Amino acid sequence: MRLTAVLVALIASSPATPPAGAKTPDTKAGGNSTVIVRCMDDCAVRVDGKAGRRQAPNSWEFTDVAPGQRRVEATGGFLNCPLYSGYADIPAGMKVMVQVDNSKRLTITERTPLGQEKEAKAATGGPSVLNVRCPKQCSVSVDGLRKGAANTQLVVVRDVPPGEHTVEVKFVLGTKTVRALLNIPAASEVFATATESGLTITNSKPLAK
Structure with a gap:
């Protein structure tokens, strides 16, 4: 009986392990990214719960976005209805163009290394x-x-x-x-x-x- 109690105590005090298949943050070299999210019409967008810089009524820019699975939420329309809520896989060190369409789908349309993007802007x-x-x-x-x-x-x-x-x-x-x-x-x-x-x-x- 005492041995059983000791085993239960040891199990209870053991550190929890991550569930199988859980993704850990991507810490590979490459740095953070810039993400541009565009909707078909006027919208408001958040990435990981944070607001970005509004470029146009339907376009938002997010800088210094960590690579990995990032949550994207977009709302719009007369009643500010949900347009999309889900995750986008953001690569490291890129300018990423993301499109949200009227069917509540998200598509990454373009990935450009940030170094090349700076050169293009300077051209x-x-x-x-x-x-x-x-x-x-x-x-x-x-x-x-x-x-x-x-x-x-x-x-x-x-x-x-x-x-x-x-x-x-x-x-x-x-x-x-x-x-x-x-x-x-x-x-x-x-x-x-x-x-x-x-x-x-x-x-x-x-x-x-």
């Missing part, structure tokens, strides 16, 4: 031409300013400075508006496609001299 060059094609008539705004011909299926925006720009497309037949933060290269012709599900760059090429 300069001439203005570019942005071609936005829509499946139906639309109007396009860049950084809040209406650009190009309105109510057409192809809007051509000239003299766009290189760098990141908030591009908004509003469809004429309906109330749907989509926005995205596009990175426009210097001295290039950039082709983008807008649908009611989002706005993406499909191709780019150097401008003819």
Whole structure:
């Protein structure tokens, strides 16, 4: 009886072990990352419960994000409804672009080493031409300013400075508006496609001299 009591006491005082398969924080070399989270419409986003810097109504930037599984929460719409709640696997030392769509899905669309990102930001060059094609008539705004011909299926925006720009497309037949933060290269012709599900760059090429 006394031996049984001693064994029970020893088991109770033993340190708990992590459950099988539990992930530990990623401490590999590479440093923390910058995470950009974009929604299809206006939204509010938190990563691991922390607010970031709002770049545009639908885009948030989070700096110094530790690599590993990070919790992402996004809300938006008239009643600030949940858009996404889950985890994203963030690599080390990267600028990570994350897209939250209207189907409550999260997709990592781009990973760029932070060193290369700094070089890209420092690059300069001439203005570019942005071609936005829509499946139906639309109007396009860049950084809040209406650009190009309105109510057409192809809007051509000239003299766009290189760098990141908030591009908004509003469809004429309906109330749907989509926005995205596009990175426009210097001295290039950039082709983008807008649908009611989002706005993406499909191709780019150097401008003819």
